[in-house]
Amino acid sequence: MSRSARTPRLGLPGWVFLPAVLGALFVVLPLLAMLTRVDWAQFPALVTSESSRAALLLSLRTSAASTVLCVLFGAPMAVVLARTRFRGQSVLRSLVLLPLVLPPVVGGIALLYTFGRRGLLGHTLDVLGLQVAFSTTAVVMAQTFVALPFLVVSLEGALRTGGQRYEEVAATLGARPTTVFLRVTLPLVLPGLASGAVLAFARALGEFGATITFAGSLQGVTRTLPLEIYLQRETDPQAAVALSLVLVVVATTVITVTRRSRVAP
Amino acid sequence: MTRRPHPSRPALVATAVTLALGTVGCGGGSGDSTSKGSPTGSSSREASSTGGGPSGEITVFAAASLKKTFTRIGADFEKAHPGAKVTFSFAGSSDLVAQIQQGAPADVLATADTRNMGRVTAESLTTAPPVVFASNTLEIAVPAGNPAHVSSLADLVQPGVKVVLCAPAVPCGSAATKVEQAAGVDIKPVSEEQSVTDVLGKVSAGEADAGLVYVTDVEGAGDAVQGITFPQSSAAVNSYPIAALKASRNAALADAFVQAVTGAPGQQVLAAAGFAKAP
Amino acid sequence: MTLDAVLRVERRDLDVRLRVEPGRTLALLGANGAGKSTVLACIAGLLQPDAGKVHLGDRVLFSAHGSGTWVPPHARGVALLAQEARLFPHLSVEDNVAFGPRSAGVPRRTARERAAHWLAEVEASELAPRRPAALSGGQAQRVAIARALATEPEVLLLDEPLSALDVEAAPAIRQLLRRVLRDRTTVVVTHDVLDAVLLADDVAVLQSGRVVEQGPTARVLSRPTSAFAARIAGLNLVRGTAAASGTSTAVSALGGLRVEGLADDAIPDGDAAVAVFSPTAVGVYREAPHGSPRTTVRARVTDLEPHGHQVRVHTAHVAADVTPAALAELGIGVGDEVVLTVKASEVAVYPG
Numbered sequence: 060m061s062r063s064a065r066t067p068r069l070g071l072p073g074w075v076f077l078p079a080v081l082g083a084l085f086v087v088l089p090l091l092a093m094l095t096r097v098d099w100a101q102f103p104a105l106v107t108s109e110s111s112r113a114a115l116l117l118s119l120r121t122s123a124a125s126t127v128l129c130v131l132f133g134a135p136m137a138v139v140l141a142r143t144r145f146r147g148q149s150v151l152r153s154l155v156l157l158p159l160v161l162p163p164v165v166g167g168i169a170l171l172y173t174f175g176r177r178g179l180l181g182h183t184l185d186v187l188g189l190q191v192a193f194s195t196t197a198v199v200m201a202q203t204f205v206a207l208p209f210l211v212v213s214l215e216g217a218l219r220t221g222g223q224r225y226e227e228v229a230a231t232l233g234a235r236p237t238t239v240f241l242r243v244t245l246p247l248v249l250p251g252l253a254s255g256a257v258l259a260f261a262r263a264l265g266e267f268g269a270t271i272t273f274a275g276s277l278q279g280v281t282r283t284l285p286l287e288i289y290l291q292r293e294t295d296p297q298a299a300v301a302l303s304l305v306l307v308v309v310a311t312t313v314i315t316v317t318r319r320s321r322v323a324p
Numbered sequence: 325m326t327r328r329p330h331p332s333r334p335a336l337v338a339t340a341v342t343l344a345l346g347t348v349g350c351g352g353g354s355g356d357s358t359s360k361g362s363p364t365g366s367s368s369r370e371a372s373s374t375g376g377g378p379s380g381e382i383t384v385f386a387a388a389s390l391k392k393t394f395t396r397i398g399a400d401f402e403k404a405h406p407g408a409k410v411t412f413s414f415a416g417s418s419d420l421v422a423q424i425q426q427g428a429p430a431d432v433l434a435t436a437d438t439r440n441m442g443r444v445t446a447e448s449l450t451t452a453p454p455v456v457f458a459s460n461t462l463e464i465a466v467p468a469g470n471p472a473h474v475s476s477l478a479d480l481v482q483p484g485v486k487v488v489l490c491a492p493a494v495p496c497g498s499a500a501t502k503v504e505q506a507a508g509v510d511i512k513p514v515s516e517e518q519s520v521t522d523v524l525g526k527v528s529a530g531e532a533d534a535g536l537v538y539v540t541d542v543e544g545a546g547d548a549v550q551g552i553t554f555p556q557s558s559a560a561v562n563s564y565p566i567a568a569l570k571a572s573r574n575a576a577l578a579d580a581f582v583q584a585v586t587g588a589p590g591q592q593v594l595a596a597a598g599f600a601k602a603p
Numbered sequence: 604m605t606l607d608a609v610l611r612v613e614r615r616d617l618d619v620r621l622r623v624e625p626g627r628t629l630a631l632l633g634a635n636g637a638g639k640s641t642v643l644a645c646i647a648g649l650l651q652p653d654a655g656k657v658h659l660g661d662r663v664l665f666s667a668h669g670s671g672t673w674v675p676p677h678a679r680g681v682a683l684l685a686q687e688a689r690l691f692p693h694l695s696v697e698d699n700v701a702f703g704p705r706s707a708g709v710p711r712r713t714a715r716e717r718a719a720h721w722l723a724e725v726e727a728s729e730l731a732p733r734r735p736a737a738l739s740g741g742q743a744q745r746v747a748i749a750r751a752l753a754t755e756p757e758v759l760l761l762d763e764p765l766s767a768l769d770v771e772a773a774p775a776i777r778q779l780l781r782r783v784l785r786d787r788t789t790v791v792v793t794h795d796v797l798d799a800v801l802l803a804d805d806v807a808v809l810q811s812g813r814v815v816e817q818g819p820t821a822r823v824l825s826r827p828t829s830a831f832a833a834r835i836a837g838l839n840l841v842r843g844t845a846a847a848s849g850t851s852t853a854v855s856a857l858g859g860l861r862v863e864g865l866a867d868d869a870i871p872d873g874d875a876a877v878a879v880f881s882p883t884a885v886g887v888y889r890e891a892p893h894g895s896p897r898t899t900v901r902a903r904v905t906d907l908e909p910h911g912h913q914v915r916v917h918t919a920h921v922a923a924d925v926t927p928a929a930l931a932e933l934g935i936g937v938g939d940e941v942v943l944t945v946k947a948s949e950v951a952v953y954p955g
Contacts, residue, residue, distance in 0.1 A: 134482065179533075192531050193531075195515035224689055231648075231676050232682065233677050234677055275516075293416075
């Protein structure tokens with residue numbers, strides 16, 4: 060009996076497995092613990108109740124919308140950060156990445172101070188007849204605010220590693236900057252864009268603090284799944300656990316599907 | 325027989341799982357003492373008590389709406405009992421109850437409604453039946469200047485008036501529902517907040533035109549908020565119960581604190597903040 | 604359209620002036636790091652020189668004078684072919700070649716036809732539906748050439764087009780380029796003199812950021828005036844002052860090196876002159892031979908290098924080719940003293 064030839068693992072000492080496994084357990088065990096608490100008999104009823112369905116649909120709609128906004132605004136931001144050099148660029152980059160480290164509630168407060176009735180742009184928006192607070196738009200804004208850095212960071216990294224060889228060639232072949240951007244830069248960086256979008260979607264889906272502070276909480280309008288879960292904890296912890304499981308399943312599905320479709324050539 | 329260059333993976337995984345479970349087993353029910361409220365000003369340096377009654381340390385879990393009053397009572401208590409130290413944890417009543425059920429180390433519990441206290445007594449976690457020490461009724465809160473010119477509960481259903489309420493699952497929300505029923509109005513809020521603090525926050529920031537909060541909240545908010553009473557508020561009176569917990573490690577001090585709250589000094593502080601007497 | 608470029612780039616210590624007549628191919632020869640790729644980048648518009656100008660016919664592509672002119676690369680009509688083919692990995696071969704015309708606004712069908720035409724020109728039609736990842740180095744280079752030509756550029760720039768190809772693929776591409784570059788204004792950068800000989804009408808030699816020689820290929824390589832060009836051409840070059848010596852002219856260099864050769868026209872005594880001769884014309888001895896060769900040079904062997912079927916004996920200033928058998932007979936090694944001789948009839952002397 061012979062073993063088929065294979066490359067030995069290099070740079071992987073045996074002891075590395077211990078912290079790796081512990082780390083994995085640290086993340087997986089809480090999820091398993093949740094699974095053991097779910098009341099499976101009640102599960103279908105809990106997750107198909109009116110408030111649950113409203114929350115799930117709202118979450119999916121708003122997260123999808125935020126992801127689109129993140130791509131539309133984040134891609135250009137990433138390109139500018141990756142392809143230009145100007146004074147103060149590192150400061151600008153730090154500011155753009157701020158929502159990553161800011162507690163979401165603080166982000167919500169900041170949004171309130173900007174777009175709220177008495178906020179910086181509040182009066183202008185009022186005059187234009189746009190009421191942002193307490194609306195689904197506010198939810199999308201809050202989610203976009205926290206998810207944007209994920210996309211920008213992913214994409215900027217991919218652009219920098221990619222280099223500019225193909226853009227140079229395209230220019231000498233007569234392609235105008237817009238053509239180069241749309242037909243060369245973006246298609247080549249699509250994997251980075253896709254993984255950035257998935258990260259942004261997952262972040263938007265799980266967003267809580269900024270949403271509740273800026274948009275409020277009303278069924279069907281602003282009460283996304285995380286908010287619904289938090290509310291259910293008051294009265295029906297079983298429902299909260301059941302909905303949490305739904306959130307985990309949705310997020311995992313999106314991430315898996317996107318990874319799968321990218322890996323396959 | 326091929327020689328394995330690295331330790332067998334299944335063995336490693338087994339080790340890891342055993343270690344992890346072992347840690348969980350040893351930990352037991354000891355959680356960290358979460359002190360969300362600001363600790364009381366004067367902390368006695370004396371650990372031993374000579375005179376002045378019971379001493380030591382206790383942790384008091386109290387509803388968020390009791391923050392100002394209980395902090396004051398705690399400071400007075402520490403002055404009256406040298407050697408005693410009171411640490412507070414202020415949060416939503418149901419959060420506190422959930423923590424206690426999971427084994428959080430609390431000596432005294434004071435909730436904003438009897439339903440949440442009921443969850444604790446149902447599991448026989450208190451040393452004695454809870455005592456109601458105060459009550460609270462709702463009041464309409466409007467931003468300073470009353471931009472929407474609200475004067476009664478009926479005004480809250482006017483189109484264009486942005487009203488913020490507590491979610492019905494929360495004590496102040498169920499009180500709001502009762503009050504609506506009594507008044508025969510159906511308020512359509514633009515947001516149902518998790519706690520009365522959030523409602524107050526939105527009103528004082530001017531984001532909402534009106535909200536239903538407790539009388540004590542309006543008192544505590546100062547100039548940022550104006551209060552408007554309404555007759556139907558008597559339909560929903562929130563009773564605040566307090567009880568010492570069995571898990572307390574300093575029963576004498578816990579009882580002394582309960583006494584301080586239900587006794588004259590505590591009642592004075594509560595009344596000054598706008599709380600009504602126990603019904 | 605004549606290409607006229609004056610380029611000054613401080614960062615690379617580059618200061619060159621180039622001129623390419625319409626339809627002619629100029630080879631830019633030089634060692635690595637001399638600045639050849641920088642020159643191409645400046646002409647293509649991928650790098651902005653600190654000073655100078657680039658004119659194509661009567662169009663100004665770049666000028667540092669006055670308010671300055673700068674035509675971006677996509678509007679220059681200059682196509683650049685790099686060492687690696689750089690085919691767009693996300694497009695098929697056909698779409699790659701059609702990229703240029705499509706970017707110029709040509710409708711899809713016409714662009715496809717043009718792509719087919721140029722792929723046929725480079726004899727790569729069968730590669731049309733493939734992806735770049737499925738091509739060999741030689742195939743990719745063919746497609747890259749077709750892609751550059753499909754834009755119908757006024758000037759074609761080639762940056763070491765054969766250096767990334769293996770020995771088998773290079774000759775075919777060289778032949779293709781010979782065919783395709785005829786009647787096309789081109790600048791080819793290379794460090795291989797064979798490319799210059801086979802592809803270029805003119806040669807410019809770049810050394811340390813300066814053009815040390817420029818002229819028709821045949822002349823520069825057979826009668827180089829700079830040591831560098833001579834080395835590239837594989838010739839010996841001695842620079843010094845002329846002095847008549849009977850029927851021949853002697854060139855005396857500093858350090859006592861003296862070579863006698865034949866000059867086409869008389870060179871006044873004392874004028875600067877160069878003597879050029881092939882290593883194959885140099886004889887190597889241990890002791891000065893009898894008879895009287897006009898030129899004898901004593902030197903120490905610095906290197907022995909296999910060169911084709913022979914061995915090139917390097918000394919400080921002069922190289923000589925000997926057969927391995929002769930080398931063995933001489934029994935010399937690195938560090939040994941030898942005497943080098945060369946007949947005057949084998950040495951060309953001209954002003955330099």
